[in-house]
Amino acid sequence: MTMDANEYVKIRPATKDDLDDIIAINIECLPEHYPYSFWLEHLEKWSDVFYVAEVNGRIVGYLLSRIEEGATFCKSGKGRVGHIVSVAVKEEYRGRGLATAMLSAVIYVLQNVYNVEEIHLEVRISNTKAIRLYEKLGFIRMAQVRSYYLDGEDSYIMVKNLAPTPCRAKSVEYL
Ligand SMILES: CC(C)(COP(=O)(O)OP(=O)(O)OC[C@H]1O[C@@H](n2cnc3c(N)ncnc32)[C@H](O)[C@@H]1OP(=O)(O)O)[C@@H](O)C(=O)NCCC(=O)NCCS
Numbered sequence: 001m002t003m004d005a006n007e008y009v010k011i012r013p014a015t016k017d018d019l020d021d022i023i024a025i026n027i028e029c030l031p032e033h034y035p036y037s038f039w040l041e042h043l044e045k046w047s048d049v050f051y052v053a054e055v056n057g058r059i060v061g062y063l064l065s066r067i068e069e070g071a072t073f074c075k076s077g078k079g080r081v082g083h084i085v086s087v088a089v090k091e092e093y094r095g096r097g098l099a100t101a102m103l104s105a106v107i108y109v110l111q112n113v114y115n116v117e118e119i120h121l122e123v124r125i126s127n128t129k130a131i132r133l134y135e136k137l138g139f140i141r142m143a144q145v146r147s148y149y150l151d152g153e154d155s156y157i158m159v160k161n162l163a164p165t166p167c168r169a170k171s172v173e174y175l
């Protein structure tokens with residue numbers, strides 16, 4: 001879909017007033033749903049890495065992420081990791097770069113405000129569109145998790161290394 005010259009696009013952190021629209025987009029676009037308390041908790045703890053895309057004042061996409069202390073792939077041991085938990089754009093607004101814009105904003109904050117060493121996410125192995133989007137932004141497929149999703153589909157864990165040292169892990173391994 002192409003953009004109308006009169007359209008007004010804004011990528012900004014989410015607020016509590018956005019939550020009903022965000023939850024509706026999540027239900028419309030993804031099989032993985034969460035209770036209201038889950039969205040609210042993320043907003044309260046990590047509002048600066050929870051973004052929405054707005055077109056003409058209407059929420060058309062969101063990106064939810066958080067910060068965790070956990071195992072790292074690129075070096076041995078634990079570290080501070082950014083986790084992209086959920087991202088979706090309403091179907092009629094896809095292919096215009098909105099997910100790229102939200103991801104770029106969140107990656108910037110994770111790297112420069114939270115100093116995370118790596119960013120992790122899970123994606124269905126059949127979701128080629130999303131995998132291409134993440135690869136474009138520097139994520140690599142690091143592991144394949146069998147039956148990660150409730151319907152039995154495997155996930156890839158994709159990782160973007162932000163540490164100054166190169167990533168020690170190179171290939172997809174089965175977990
Ligand atoms: C995945 C999703 C968030 C992408 O949103 P989007 O705003 O359309 O993404 P963008 O316009 O920023 O596209 C970014 C990249 O994704 C890939 N992509 C987007 N649409 C594509 C398509 N129809 N076919 C193949 N690749 C595509 C391309 O690499 C594209 O980069 P390019 O435009 O430079 O070629 C959106 O398709 C969506 O909401 N899907 C359903 C929910 C979902 O699967 N979320 C991800 C869960 S892990």
